[in-house]
Amino acid sequence: MEHAVAASASLPLSRYAVIATPDLDEARDEVARIFCPHRLHLGHGSSRFDARHHVAPLGDISLNYVQYGAEVEIDPGCLGDFYLLQIPLRGNARIEWAGQSFTSDAHRASLASPSQPLRMRWGDDTPHLIVKIGKAVVQRHWESLCGEPAGARPLEFEPEIALDEGAGASVKHLVEFLAQELSCGRTPLTTPFLAQAESGLIHTLLGQLPHNQSGRLGAERGDVSPRALRRAREYIEAHLPDALTVDEIASASGLCVRSLQVAFRQHAGQTPMAYLRERRLLAVHERLSDPGADTTVTSVALQFGFAHLGRFAQDYARRFGESPHRTLQRHR
Known part of the structure; x- marks a missing residue:
């Protein structure tokens, strides 16, 4: 019992x-x-x-x-x-x-x-x-x-x-x-x-972390075609509000996750998820800079996939030098 x-x-x-x-x-x-x-x-x-x-x-x-x-x-x-x-x-x-x-x-x-x-x-x-x-x-x-x-x-x-x-x-x-x-x-x-x-x-x-198959990840993949990387970026742009995972982005691009990560590091200098976060921050900034009458920081942040609002505010301030509320106030 x-x-x-x-x-x-x-x-x-x-x-x-x-x-x-x-x-x-x-x-x-x-x-x-x-x-x-x-x-x-x-x-x-x-x-x-x-x-x-x-x-x-x-x-x-x-x-x-x-x-x-x-x-x-x-x-x-x-x-x-x-x-x-x-x-x-x-x-x-x-x-x-x-x-x-x-x-x-x-x-x-x-x-x-x-x-x-x-x-x-x-x-x-x-x-x-x-x-x-x-x-x-x-x-x-x-x-x-x-x-x-x-x-x-x-x-x-x-x-x-x-x-x-x-x-x-x-x-x-x-x-x-x-x-x-x-x-x-x-x-x-x-x-x-x-x-x-x-x-x-x-x-x-x-x-x-080390495991008995780590060696299979050690070798860098060869150059990824520009078309595959473009597919990954286009998929990210089309799904900014969605709860994307790196697996979904890799699948849409026709790459495995390892090749996708190598391609982004070589050609964008960041990980796929960092690129996704950057594109989302830019989308939020654009929306807050041209707000409607009912626009709020919370609604826009949630719309573009930022579930943790405290972390979002910190990332936004680092990226744009001001809080998201300040951006919204300046463009009211």
């Missing part, structure tokens, strides 16, 4: 709470429904147990907050059909995967691939933000990224991720940003922004 969940509003993703129980057996069974069957045991000498699980489903991935309070040993074995990205918010966890063993903490995340057994020991008071990523969506993004199927070998990531710099810092910031947006209720689960965030996260994992 499920507990009535009354999680503290101060915890991440508290509006998506599904489990709050002091009972270890109930916690194990309920967490298994969301992740997979596993063994869960209290650590030696542990008695305080306070399990909470909050889960926000985002399509092919889910964002989770999990805590147990006490030290626990967790043994899910092979994950089967999903990858597991785990970021401790404090404390530490001992991770064993594919013969490797290391300590994960607020500076070092773990990323377990589904092909090898996983075992963990979470220390006392070691809550985690966890991203569950379907194996099928990783394979789909891989094929879009490099234009080739993953092949017979399972795609396996290096399990340790340093979070203080490089790609690991990007991953951490994106996961924390998603958690903050969902926790405060500003971003509903159905917003197109989340599809973009999902795509961005998986492409960062595949394109910037």
